[in-house]
Amino acid sequence: MTVKTGLWExxxxxxxxxxxxxxxxxxxxxxxxxxxxxxRSDPSSMGHVESRVNQQGPPCKDKYLVxxxxxxxxxxxxxxxxxxxxxxxLACKSISKxxxxxxxxxxxxxxEVAIMRHLPRSSSIVSLRxxxxxxxxxxxxxELCEGGELFDRIVxxxxxxxxxxxxxARTVVEVVQLCHRHGxxxxxxxxxxxxxxxxxxxxPLKAIDFGLSVFFKPGEKFSEIVxxxxxxxxxxLKRNYGPEIDIWSAGVILYILLxxxxxxxxxxxxxxxxxxxxxxxxxxxxxxxxxxxxAKSLVKQMLExxxxxRLTAKQVLExxxxxxxxxAPNIPLGDAVKSRLKQFSMMNRFKRKALRVIADFLSNExxxxxxxxxxxxxxxxxxxxxIEELKAGFQNFGSQLAESEIQMLLExxxxxxxxxxxxxxFVAVSLHLKRMxxxxxxxxxxxxxxKDGNGYIEPxxxxxxxxxxxxxxxxxxxxxxxxxxxxxxxxRISYEExxxxxxxxxxxxxxxxxYSRGRFNSLSLKLMKDGSVNLGTEQLLV
Numbered sequence: 001m002t003v004k005t006g007l008w009e010x011x012x013x014x015x016x017x018x019x020x021x022x023x024x025x026x027x028x029x030x031x032x033x034x035x036x037x038x039x040r041s042d043p044s045s046m047g048h049v050e051s052r053v054n055q056q057g058p059p060c061k062d063k064y065l066v067x068x069x070x071x072x073x074x075x076x077x078x079x080x081x082x083x084x085x086x087x088x089x090l091a092c093k094s095i096s097k098x099x100x101x102x103x104x105x106x107x108x109x110x111x112e113v114a115i116m117r118h119l120p121r122s123s124s125i126v127s128l129r130x131x132x133x134x135x136x137x138x139x140x141x142x143e144l145c146e147g148g149e150l151f152d153r154i155v156x157x158x159x160x161x162x163x164x165x166x167x168x169a170r171t172v173v174e175v176v177q178l179c180h181r182h183g184x185x186x187x188x189x190x191x192x193x194x195x196x197x198x199x200x201x202x203x204p205l206k207a208i209d210f211g212l213s214v215f216f217k218p219g220e221k222f223s224e225i226v227x228x229x230x231x232x233x234x235x236x237l238k239r240n241y242g243p244e245i246d247i248w249s250a251g252v253i254l255y256i257l258l259x260x261x262x263x264x265x266x267x268x269x270x271x272x273x274x275x276x277x278x279x280x281x282x283x284x285x286x287x288x289x290x291x292x293x294x295a296k297s298l299v300k301q302m303l304e305x306x307x308x309x310r311l312t313a314k315q316v317l318e319x320x321x322x323x324x325x326x327x328a329p330n331i332p333l334g335d336a337v338k339s340r341l342k343q344f345s346m347m348n349r350f351k352r353k354a355l356r357v358i359a360d361f362l363s364n365e366x367x368x369x370x371x372x373x374x375x376x377x378x379x380x381x382x383x384x385x386x387i388e389e390l391k392a393g394f395q396n397f398g399s400q401l402a403e404s405e406i407q408m409l410l411e412x413x414x415x416x417x418x419x420x421x422x423x424x425x426f427v428a429v430s431l432h433l434k435r436m437x438x439x440x441x442x443x444x445x446x447x448x449x450x451k452d453g454n455g456y457i458e459p460x461x462x463x464x465x466x467x468x469x470x471x472x473x474x475x476x477x478x479x480x481x482x483x484x485x486x487x488x489x490x491x492r493i494s495y496e497e498x499x500x501x502x503x504x505x506x507x508x509x510x511x512x513x514x515y516s517r518g519r520f521n522s523l524s525l526k527l528m529k530d531g532s533v534n535l536g537t538e539q540l541l542v
Contacts, residue, residue, distance in 0.1 A: 060132040060139045066092060075099045075109070076137065080144070090129060093140040097133075108211055109138055115184055115210045116140075124175045126195070126208045147196025147203045162295060165257040166325035168205060170317065172253055175207045176246045177313035185242070188212040189249035190228050191256070216243060229272045230262040235307050237273055244307035247316065251302025255281070258291055263303065279305040294321040350466075350481050354445045354502060384420045446498050456492035 067080040076095035083090060100106050116128040130141040147153065150168065172189065179186050186207070193209040212226045223239040225232075233248035235241040255263045263282065264275035281303060282288075283296055298321045304310040316322060377385045377393035385393070449457045449465050462478040485493050485501045493501075 060092075060130070060134070060141065063130075064090070064092060064141060075105065081141065089144050091142045091144045093142060095138045095140070097135075097137055111214065112211045113138075113140065115213045115215070118215075119178065119182055119184065119210075122175075122178055123204045124171050124206060125178065126206045142208075143197075143206075145195035145197050145206055145208060147198045147200075150191045150194045150196075150205065153196055162258065162291060163325065163327075165254065166295075166321060168257055169250070169254045170322050170325055171205045172207075172250045173247075173313050173316045173322070176250055177317065179213070179246065180243045180313055183215050183217065184210075184213055185216050185222075186210065186213050186246050186249075188227050188231075189246055189253065190231050191253060229269060230264065232273075232276060233307070234277050234279065234305050237277065242307065244310050244312075247302050247310050247313060248307075250316070251299055254302065255299050258295060258299070259285065259288060279303070292321070294319075298322070350462075350485075350501070354449075354498075384422045386420050390421075442499055442502060443495070445502075446495050449493075449498075456494055457498065458492050462493070 063084055065082040065084055067082060070078045070080055070091060072078070076093060076099065078091055078093045081090050081092040082088070095109055100109065113128070113131045117131070119125060121127055126145060127143045128140060129143070130139075132139050132141075172194070176186065176189070188209065188211070193207060194205050195208050196203040196205055214222065216222070219242075221240050221242055223241075225236055225239065227236060227245075227249070231249040231252045233241060233245040236245055252263060264272055266272045266275055281300065288296070298311075298316065298319050301311045301319075302316060311319070373393070374385065377389050379389055379392075446457070447453070449461055451461050451464070452458075459478055459482060462481060463475055466478060482491070482493065485497050487497055487500070488494075
């Protein structure tokens with residue numbers, strides 16, 4: 001393949017949405033995707049995809065009235081919208097084609113739509129009403145969930161009990177069971193991906209995000225490292241996994257629901273990965289001594305390191321603790337658990353806001369720079385760069401790349417099994433590195449909150465920023481954030497305090513899916529080299 005002039009533009013104008021998924025039936029009950037629209041990684045082939053979206057009906061803008069913004073993500077904005085005919089309130093997730101800069105981005109969106117169309121309607125999964133696209137964006141019109149995030153609801157309740165945790169856990173695992181029965185691995189189960197449908201006490205809890213989900217066939221194994229660090233199963237880091245990873249992630253959620261902190265935590269990505277591989281679970285800290293043995297037993301079996309021995313979704317739902325959820329202890333788990341959950345939730349909210357700001361800073365000029373570097377390095381114009389071309393290019397153009405960026409690109413070449421990077425792979429790795437390895441972007445994110453430019457984030461500035469996202473309790477959340485981040489207790493957040501907050505744990509690196517994928521691919525390789533992961537014997541040596 002030769003890199004052509006205008007190739008980049010073919011990404012931004014590409015038709016994304018293809019034909020519906022065809023299914024087959026296994027064992028008489030499990031429909032599995034047999035045929036999906038080809039998801040090509042070669043950018044030059046992207047323009048050949050046919051569009052079968054909304055061919056017969058009127059355009060989205062004629063059917064729906066777009067109202068206020070509900071939230072922002074890496075690739076687009078979610079709006080409140082109104083069905084012009086029925087007047088029903090819905091949500092419209094508009095994904096900007098301009099921000100889908102690589103083949104991986106395009107593939108994720110197309111697969112998300114295919115999976116949401118494929119899964120049957122369920123009270124535990126947000127329903128996709130319609131998917132359509134125009135020249136600028138792909139629009140996913142979905143059921144509106146107004147009840148807020150999982151942890152926020154728990155914190156807002158007057159009391160929180162083991163019984164309440166059991167009810168939530170059952171819903172999460174029901175989603176897993178439905179996905180697996182229909183040939184889908186979710187791959188990114190975490191509390192942030194569940195919303196309550198409404199504000200009523202008995203509101204159903206719904207899974208809302210299938211952006212990293214994938215179709216699978218029985219026995220099929222995957223090697224791509226995706227997901228969120230705290231919730232990754234050990235076999236993901238070993239690059240050899242199947243649907244069992246969703247049970248592990250659900251087990252992590254259950255552990256957090258019962259005690260307020262993740263079971264595997266560290267200040268660095270490598271520390272988190274090593275903790276996951278060790279698999280040591282703390283059942284000594286409060287409130288575990290007062291939690292039922294049945295609940296502990298279920299957590300242990302869901303967090304079983306060997307996926308072959310781990311419970312299936314069906315077995316989890318048949319576990320006595322889940323079966324008798326309404327009879328689980330109704331004694332409050334204590335203020336400490338609620339406090340931890342509140343801290344976990346509000347810090348994630350602040351970081352997510354900052355990360356969305358950072359994600360918008362990658363300018364078109366920076367993208368053009370990446371294109372130019374690739375073209376200069378690809379000396380034989382075959383559309384790929386070999387490790388020799390990379391090394392030679394670094395000597396000539398190294399000043400344009402940080403040392404960490406060079407190392408990541410070299411590791412990407414060594415990791416993908418080909419010894420080369422094509423255009424899309426080169427751009428993907430470079431994009432996430434530029435986005436998060438640049439302290440200037442952190443400085444810009446800080447300036448976004450520091451409206452008056454005095455070098456500090458004041459309480460009212462943080463409240464106003466959170467209010468932009470429609471946060472109902474922004475004053476309380478801002479106060480809680482200040483209690484945690486303002487370490488010198490001077491009533492304001494300095495740049496140093498902001499950076500320390502962003503770099504604590506691993507969430508600060510989650511500004512893009514590419515960063516997570518690339519970083520953990522590199523980390524997995526490192527763990528293999530130092531003996532932490534032994535793929536031959538499956539031994540854990542850390």
